[in-house]
Amino acid sequence: MSNNNPNNASGKDPHLLLQSAPLLHQKLTTPAAMKDVWIALLPASCASFWFFGISAVLILLTSIAGAILTEWIFTPTEKRRFALSDTSAGLTGLLLGLTLPAGIPLWMAFLGGMVSIGLGKVIWGGLGSNIFNPALLGRAFLLGTFPIAMTTWVSAGDLSDFFQLHSSNLALPFMQGQLDAMSEATPLGLMKFEQQVTSFGSLFIGNTAGSIGETSGFLIILGGIYLFLRNAINWRIPVAILTTAALFSLILLLVDNQQYPSPLFTLFSGGLLLGTFFMATDPVTSPLTPKGCWIFGIGIGFLVVLIRVYGGLPEGVLYAILLMNAATPLIDRYTQPRIFGRDKQNLKNNNKADK
Amino acid sequence: MLKFFSNFSFNDSFAHGVHPPHHKEATEDLSIQRVPFVSHYIMPLGQHIGIPSVPVVVVGDKLKRGQMIAKSKGFISTALHSPVAGRVKNIGMYRYVDGSFREAIEIESDPYATQQFSGQASDVLNMDINAFIDAVQQSGIVGMGGAAFPSHVKYSIPKEQKITDILVNGAECEPFLTNDHRLMVERPETVLRGCEILRQQLGAARVTIGVEKNKPESIAQLQKFLTDDIPIDIAPLEVKYPQGAEKMLIKSIYNKELPAGKFPRDLGIAVNNIGTIVALADYFDHGMPLIERIVTLAGPGMESPANLIVPIGTPIRDVLDFAGGLKKETREVIMGGPMMGNPIADLDAPILKGTSGILAFTEAETARPVEYPCIRCSRCLDACPYFLNPSRFALLARARLFEDMQEKYHVMDCVECGACTYACPSNIPIVQHIRTAKDALRNIKVDA
Numbered sequence: 001m002s003n004n005n006p007n008n009a010s011g012k013d014p015h016l017l018l019q020s021a022p023l024l025h026q027k028l029t030t031p032a033a034m035k036d037v038w039i040a041l042l043p044a045s046c047a048s049f050w051f052f053g054i055s056a057v058l059i060l061l062t063s064i065a066g067a068i069l070t071e072w073i074f075t076p077t078e079k080r081r082f083a084l085s086d087t088s089a090g091l092t093g094l095l096l097g098l099t100l101p102a103g104i105p106l107w108m109a110f111l112g113g114m115v116s117i118g119l120g121k122v123i124w125g126g127l128g129s130n131i132f133n134p135a136l137l138g139r140a141f142l143l144g145t146f147p148i149a150m151t152t153w154v155s156a157g158d159l160s161d162f163f164q165l166h167s168s169n170l171a172l173p174f175m176q177g178q179l180d181a182m183s184e185a186t187p188l189g190l191m192k193f194e195q196q197v198t199s200f201g202s203l204f205i206g207n208t209a210g211s212i213g214e215t216s217g218f219l220i221i222l223g224g225i226y227l228f229l230r231n232a233i234n235w236r237i238p239v240a241i242l243t244t245a246a247l248f249s250l251i252l253l254l255v256d257n258q259q260y261p262s263p264l265f266t267l268f269s270g271g272l273l274l275g276t277f278f279m280a281t282d283p284v285t286s287p288l289t290p291k292g293c294w295i296f297g298i299g300i301g302f303l304v305v306l307i308r309v310y311g312g313l314p315e316g317v318l319y320a321i322l323l324m325n326a327a328t329p330l331i332d333r334y335t336q337p338r339i340f341g342r343d344k345q346n347l348k349n350n351n352k353a354d355k
Numbered sequence: 356m357l358k359f360f361s362n363f364s365f366n367d368s369f370a371h372g373v374h375p376p377h378h379k380e381a382t383e384d385l386s387i388q389r390v391p392f393v394s395h396y397i398m399p400l401g402q403h404i405g406i407p408s409v410p411v412v413v414v415g416d417k418l419k420r421g422q423m424i425a426k427s428k429g430f431i432s433t434a435l436h437s438p439v440a441g442r443v444k445n446i447g448m449y450r451y452v453d454g455s456f457r458e459a460i461e462i463e464s465d466p467y468a469t470q471q472f473s474g475q476a477s478d479v480l481n482m483d484i485n486a487f488i489d490a491v492q493q494s495g496i497v498g499m500g501g502a503a504f505p506s507h508v509k510y511s512i513p514k515e516q517k518i519t520d521i522l523v524n525g526a527e528c529e530p531f532l533t534n535d536h537r538l539m540v541e542r543p544e545t546v547l548r549g550c551e552i553l554r555q556q557l558g559a560a561r562v563t564i565g566v567e568k569n570k571p572e573s574i575a576q577l578q579k580f581l582t583d584d585i586p587i588d589i590a591p592l593e594v595k596y597p598q599g600a601e602k603m604l605i606k607s608i609y610n611k612e613l614p615a616g617k618f619p620r621d622l623g624i625a626v627n628n629i630g631t632i633v634a635l636a637d638y639f640d641h642g643m644p645l646i647e648r649i650v651t652l653a654g655p656g657m658e659s660p661a662n663l664i665v666p667i668g669t670p671i672r673d674v675l676d677f678a679g680g681l682k683k684e685t686r687e688v689i690m691g692g693p694m695m696g697n698p699i700a701d702l703d704a705p706i707l708k709g710t711s712g713i714l715a716f717t718e719a720e721t722a723r724p725v726e727y728p729c730i731r732c733s734r735c736l737d738a739c740p741y742f743l744n745p746s747r748f749a750l751l752a753r754a755r756l757f758e759d760m761q762e763k764y765h766v767m768d769c770v771e772c773g774a775c776t777y778a779c780p781s782n783i784p785i786v787q788h789i790r791t792a793k794d795a796l797r798n799i800k801v802d803a
Binding site: 019023030033126284290293337 | 373376615689691695697702740777780
């Protein structure tokens with residue numbers, strides 16, 4: 001395989017190439033697939049603007065800028081244009097931004113974007129080589145480094161007008177600003193620490209406290225449906241996650257309906273929907289094989305409920321997905337599909353038969 | 356929307372595969388035309404799988420049309436016949452389609468000959484099986500789908516095995532090609548006659564002709580000549596690539612999985628291409644050995660697409676000239692289909708027994724698309740009809756871990772259908788990597 005096509009052998013038809021078949025390709029390209037994800041995130045992003053105002057706009061812009069700038073800095077000069085042309089860096093920044101609280105200082109969002117791309121992607125070898133979802137890795141970094149800023153929530157729709165900015169957004173680098181001035185617990189926090197159930201209507205529409213992009217269940221599902229119809233994501237993963245999470249919480253509900261939330265609350269609260277449709281389905285960090293996708297999804301669904309119910313944190317989507325990301329190479333190795341015309345069990349015997 | 360639902364397959368077909376546009380519109384309604392005789396023919400001695408034939412003529416010999424010019428050497432080999440009346444001009448090295456030099460017989464045609472073929476029908480139905488196999492070897496008939504595997508080898512069934520079913524491959528799943536389709540439309544009786552000859556000789560109970568549903572005219576024509584007393588079925592198949600691959604076809608029609616390393620005859624099935632079946636009927640009913648075949652000329656770079664009867668050995672350039680030539684913007688000419696065909700390195704190379712089509716492509720198809728990193732989207736896994744892991748193959752081939760590719764992932768099971776490469780959104784030349792690996796592995800085997 002070489003990029004230089006040898007010319008026609010006899011030299012009589014020098015314009016003829018020897019490009020080997022197949023000469024037909026389907027039309028979808030990787031950048032186009034990325035575009036689909038951008039489009040699918042549009043409703044959730046708009047919801048974040050609606051509920052959290054100018055703060056959300058600035059957070060998304062800074063985290064995207066941090067991500068793109070890092071990709072630009074750490075990519076060799078001759079590959080820069082190419083690396084940025086697939087828009088995956090900006091997408092990572094957008095996904096990270098959507099998981100941040102509205103009151104976060106902008107410099108933290110920027111730093112998060114840098115960490116997402118720098119430690120989440122570039123260091124592994126760029127697009128396609130990373131083990132962990134870059135956006136979630138960035139969020140994990142922020143959560144570990146700035147626990148207060150990352151868990152001080154602002155209620156959605158409390159703004160008097162669109163341009164009202166949270167003062168903490170503009171904190172100087174390495175400062176946290178006045179964070180707890182308008183703090184409010186998320187539906188998951190209320191559930192875990194105060195046994196208070198948020199109404200399904202609020203969770204569905206999105207006027208609750210939480211990360212700027214995760215509150216509106218309806219609009220996230222809209223984006224998810226778009227991805228389904230465009231065949232842009234592996235349908236097995238969301239189906240497996242949501243079914244497992246719902247079933248597991250249903251079992252818990254049947255055990256004790258005072259202490260544990262309903263399946264519907266489990267699905268629509270916190271970042272489960274956003275994580276399910278946009279992060280767990282990241283093809284790079286999810287298994288290749290169909291069976292592997294089921295295991296991956298079931299693992300996430302199970303871990304999310306486990307962490308939420310029995311863990312110290314109210315929310316578990318982040319760590320559930322990262323843990324399953326780590327298990328992905330192993331899952332892939334043990335779920336290789338049975339090759340046509342071969343027995344699954346006797347790989348070794350099959351090898352002997354070849355000789 | 357449709358893309359999403361194509362994830363689920365409800366009909367009886369093989370699993371996975373891809374749906375490239377079939378592009379058959381340009382030639383599917385064009386009737387077969389005969390290419391006039393040209394002045395020179397080149398007959399490579401090794402144009403089939405197996406040992407090359409051995410010339411039985413010397414330079415200067417006068418030839419009749421259909422006269423044997425080379426005999427088979429050993430069992431997995433076949434004979435060659437002169438496509439024209441003329442004279443042996445030279446026996447030497449000539450350029451093959453891939454650009455290499457191969458030994459060939461050059462024949463100068465006699466411009467004053469009538470080129471009338473006179474042969475004798477044989478009483479094939481009363482022939483014993485050994486005589487039949489011998490006759491097929493003498494006829495030079497090979498698999499006409501592209502592989503050019505000598506047909507008589509397929510018909511030599513070990514004593515302990517029995518053929519119960521004959522499967523005739525009329526799927527023609529490669530885009531652009533319509534040569535089998537036109538044969539079924541224009542010569543349905545010959546197709547059925549060939550099926551019957553083979554069925555009786557091999558003692559099979561039934562014959563099934565598999566045809567993709569995008570060829571309704573073929574199906575209708577065959578059915579028109581089918582009577583209840585002939586044990587032949589027409590099986591319409593889902594339009595999906597690679598439906599015409601032997602193992603996929605067996606899966607689609609009999610719902611049987613041919614185990615790796617086994618032959619169809621181990622399942623009691625003999626698989627033959629439509630072209631081969633017609634060649635058989637022509638040989639036994641008219642005495643005509645394999646000296647011509649149907650070739651589809653198509654593709655966006657072809658001035659006027661056509662379905663042609665071409666004498667084997669005709670230089671490709673002469674065939675193209677007859678059909679109106681290539682367009683100016685043609686950048687590549689392919690022998691075979693666009694998914695599995697081979698680029699033609701020299702247009703002066705001849706049409707071979709296995710040439711199903713000559714396709715011309717322009718910049719749009721041959722321009723190397725921008726390659727992106729693999730994002731593990733698993734579209735190649737969903738495309739591979741053999742349930743292999745093309746994504747892993749590309750990765751390992753790049754790292755030159757060829758032995759891992761075989762030991763852990765069975766790369767040698769790949770038939771290079773190209774479905775993975777068609778499906779890849781990152782435009783990674785997966786099947787090309789696989790070819791490199793398979794080639795390297797074969798060399799390792801030879802060295803060891």
